[in-house]
Amino acid sequence: xxxxxxxxxxxxxxxxxxxxxxxxxxxxxxxxxxxxxxxxxxxxxxxxxxxxxxxxxxxxxxxxxxxxxxxxxxxxxxxxxxxxxxxxxxxxxxxxxxxxxxxxxxxxxxxxxxxxxxxxxxxxxxxxxxxxxxxxxxxxxxxxxxxxxxxxxxxxxxxxxxxxxxxxxxxxxxxxxxxxxxxxxxxxxxxxxxxxxxxxxxxxxxxxxxxxxxxxxxxxxxxxxxxxxxxxxxxxxxxxxxxxxxxxxxxxxxxxxxx
Numbered sequence: 001x002x003x004x005x006x007x008x009x010x011x012x013x014x015x016x017x018x019x020x021x022x023x024x025x026x027x028x029x030x031x032x033x034x035x036x037x038x039x040x041x042x043x044x045x046x047x048x049x050x051x052x053x054x055x056x057x058x059x060x061x062x063x064x065x066x067x068x069x070x071x072x073x074x075x076x077x078x079x080x081x082x083x084x085x086x087x088x089x090x091x092x093x094x095x096x097x098x099x100x101x102x103x104x105x106x107x108x109x110x111x112x113x114x115x116x117x118x119x120x121x122x123x124x125x126x127x128x129x130x131x132x133x134x135x136x137x138x139x140x141x142x143x144x145x146x147x148x149x150x151x152x153x154x155x156x157x158x159x160x161x162x163x164x165x166x167x168x169x170x171x172x173x174x175x176x177x178x179x180x181x182x183x184x185x186x187x188x189x190x191x192x193x194x195x196x197x198x199x200x201x202x203x204x205x206x207x208x209x210x211x212x213x214x215x216x217x218x219x220x221x222x223x224x225x226x227x228x229x230x231x232x233x234x235x236x237x238x239x240x241x242x243x244x245x246x247x248x249x250x251x252x253x254x255x256x257x258x259x
Contacts, residue, residue, distance in 0.1 A: 032047070042228075045227065051235065054232050058229075064217075064232070066212065067216065071215070075202050078138045078141065081134065082137075082141040082142045082198075086142050087145060089149075091183075094149065122136050128211070137201050137205070140198050144197060149190060156179050161174060163178075164178045185252075196245070199237070199241050199244075207219040214236060214237055217229065218230050
């Protein structure tokens with residue numbers, strides 16, 4: 001009886017979590033449909049049914065999957081590269097105050113520059129191939145990971161550090177055994193934020209310099225006056241971004257972080 005009640009409670013909680021998203025999607029579709037009916041011009045604002053028809057055509061032809069996979073592969077490659085660069089540097093800067101003081105002004109000078117401003121240089125330096133887009137994404141995703149890593153390392157409880165010293169731990173062992181695990185929740189948050197930044201940057205980069213990807217697909221739809229393709233690309237971006245954010249949240253829960 002208790003097990004059945006527990007199962008019912010879990011099911012009810014799951015439904016409660018899903019309902020807001022269903023209502024949000026329904027609201028968007030209703031407003032969208034009303035706007036399409038008011039405009040009464042499919043070349044300006046096509047309705048949901050028109051976009052859905054276009055989406056099914058692109059799924060059947062394989063174009064939607066091809067462009068989505070192309071964007072995701074570029075993002076994952078650059079995001080992993082950013083993590084490999086930012087986390088070690090962030091740990092060192094968090095542990096060595098002098099190094100942080102020296103590098104902090106440089107970081108704060110570069111960080112406010114929009115990743116979009118780097119696109120012309122990326123095209124000049126690397127062309128419109130993979131390297132240029134990876135460069136732009138790294139610029140976009142590097143700083144959230146770096147700053148969160150520094151913050152996490154500096155925020156480690158001093159009592160834990162003193163405990164490590166009292167056990168005779170070396171500075172390297174204190175960093176790897178105490179600081180990194182203690183800072184991991186903050187680092188994971190930085191990874192999650194940086195993935196969102198990377199997702200926005202790749203779309204912009206592909207719109208300017210690419211022959212594949214969701215950004216290219218949206219730009220192509222604009223050039224041939226197909227707003228249904230543009231909106232379809234926007235919907236795919238939103239859905240994929242939402243799914244990846246949900247995956248990150250699930251990973252955080254599995255790791256015991258409540259972020």
